[in-house]
Amino acid sequence: MTPKRIILGILTLLTIILVGSSLIDSITQPQIQSRLELYQTNLILHATEWQSDPEFKQDFNTLKTNLIGENAPKSALKQYENLQEAAQDNLERIQTLEPDSTSINQLEKLQDELEIRIGILQVEQGKTEKALNTWQTFIESNQSSKTQQQIKIAQVLRGIWSDPAKILPEAESTLENNLEGWFSYQALSRLYELQERQEDLQALQAKEQQIAEQALIKLIIISAIPGIGLLTGVILLVVLGIQLLLKGKESILAKNTDVTWLTPWDAETMIQVFVVGFFLVGQLVVPLTLGLIFNFLNLSPASFDVRSKAFYVWANYGFLMAGGFSVLFFSLKPFFPLPEGWFNVDWKKNWFFWGLGGYVSALPLVILVSLINQQLWNGQGGSNPLLPIALENRDPVALIIFFVTASIAAPVFEEIMFRGFLLPSLTRYMSMGSAILLSSLFFAVAHMNISEIIPLMTLGIVLGFVYTRSRNLLSSMLLHCLWNSGTLLSLYILGSGSA
Incomplete structure (x- = not known):
């Protein structure tokens, strides 16, 4: 065995350890999906307050009902309670598996936030006494993650909904500074009614009408438009499936299945490219290099603002690509x-039609797999660390940087590496179908979150299918770009609905 192969074997073993460790660590990390569901629920709650023009009331009310349902607050309460129960189950599991995990504090903070909001939803459903008990239990509990400010919020809420009401000092500023969106609106409305501040109440209601109208538009964008794509994807898959049955090897789905690549290199080259050029560079070389640079400059990425974090992500990915x-x-x-x-x-x-067709075809497949996958992981398993930053970001410069990184740089780099190089290289040792499956698995694992492996592998299969049929990297790059852009757009819209 040559020295090169010995070194490559050691590096491969190191890579397996690093990747395995990252995947294991992600097991106890929360998924972003739970946070996304809350943001969408908050948009729906805003939309419930919208009052349409009397002239078009019937038509708009039908649209409103189709988007948000018959009793949105009741559905929201059930969702919040289910999420609270899931968070408690995950907390107990993590406390058993990893007592020192940072996820414990995150889950405790999430529970605190949920409990305060659940009380407001209970009031909206006419369960005032139950809400008072919810807030009182929160005030009296010994949860270490609770802050004095959160206790004060619960005290203020309990006071304004008690009978007789008790308005605590600084009640208005406490609600304004610590509650968001629809929950802030409900609490402030109650406070202004008790204080008989009609002008302030009318101004608050007028502002909420504007927000509610915007919320409906956002719901249309993130619900109706993807819904059209989803329906189109289902129809396209059915049509292509029928064509495959009728025409066989002459169908679109069978195009280029018999055309293989001539691969002059062996498995050693494949391992070298991915072990050294992808995993070690991404997991070891780039983090260590940037860490040394920031240590020298006496900077800590953890303390960066959103724009600085965006530049950090861009630099990190730029080094990885290089x-x-x-x-x-x-x-x-x-x-x-x-x-x-x-x-x-x-x-x-x-290439454009292959990329667009692949995108709408991927929608129903990945969504179906993701729904099943969520039930398996119950809110845990980690997520791309870029997503929470993008979700809560309002800086336009940072958004542009995130878009360039996720929707342009990532599709170009990953498609060249996984579809352009790895997939064809694997066909030297296996069939094209097996090469698509294995390259998709590596593609999913490379994202380092164990709960996302199955959905990302499904997306990778569609990407591989589109590339092998079109034999054009532009088609899979377009599909990948559309997918990432749609994700970022949804995150931005959902995040903007929390105000």
Whole structure:
């Protein structure tokens, strides 16, 4: 065995340990999906307050009902209670498995936030006595994560809904500074009614009408538009499936299935590119390099504001791309010129329709798999760390940086590495279908969150399918770009609905 292979074997073992450790650590990390559901619920609660123009009341009320349901607050209460129960189950499990995990504090804070809001939802459902008990239990509990400010919020809420009411000092500022969105509106409305401040109440209601109208528009964007794409995807899959049954090898789905790549390199080169150029660069070299730079500059990424974090993410991904492409280039240089068909980018062929068709086809498949996957992981298993930052971000410069990183840089880099290089390389040792499956698994694992492996693998299969049929990286890049852009757009809209 040559020294190169010995070193590569050691690096491969190190990579397996690093990746395995990251996946295991992600088991106890919360998923962003639970947070997304809360943000969407808060948009729906805002929308319930909207009053349409009397002239179009019937038509708009039908639209409103279709978007938010018959009794949105009741559904919201059930969702909040279910999430609270799931958070408690996860907390107990993590306390048993990892007593020192940072996720414990996150889950405790989430429970505190939920309990305060559940009380307001209970009031909205006419369960005032139950709400008073909820807040009183919160005030008296010994949860270490609770802050004095949260206790004060519960005291203020309990006071204004008690009979007789008791308005505590600084009640208005406490509610304004510590409650958001629809929950703030409900609490302040109650306070102004008790204080007989009609002008302030009318101003608050007028502002809420504006927010409610915006909430309806946002719900249409994140619900109706993807719904159209979802329906289109289902129809397209059915049509393509029927065509495959009728035409067989002459169908669109069977295109290029018999055309293989000539692969002049062996598995050692494949391992070298991904172990050194992707995993080690991304998991070891880039973090250590940036860490040394920031230590030298006496900077801590944890203390960065949103814009600085966006630049940090961009720099991190830029170093990853530079390292990955460098290793790929020098690994394949001995085989130049490459055989025909490798890393094909053709602007003249039907790449746009393959990419768009692949996107709408991926929607129903990934959504179905994700729904099943959520039940398996029950809110745990980790998420892409970029998503929570993007969800709560309002800085336009940071949003542009996030978009460039996630919707342009990531699709280009990942499609060249996984579909352009790995997938065709694997066909030297296995069938095209098996190569699509295995490359999709590596694609999913590379995102380092164990709960996202199945949905991302499903997306990877569609990406691989589109690339092998179109033989054009532009098609899979477009699909990937559309997918990431849609995710970021939904995050921005949901996050903007919390105000």
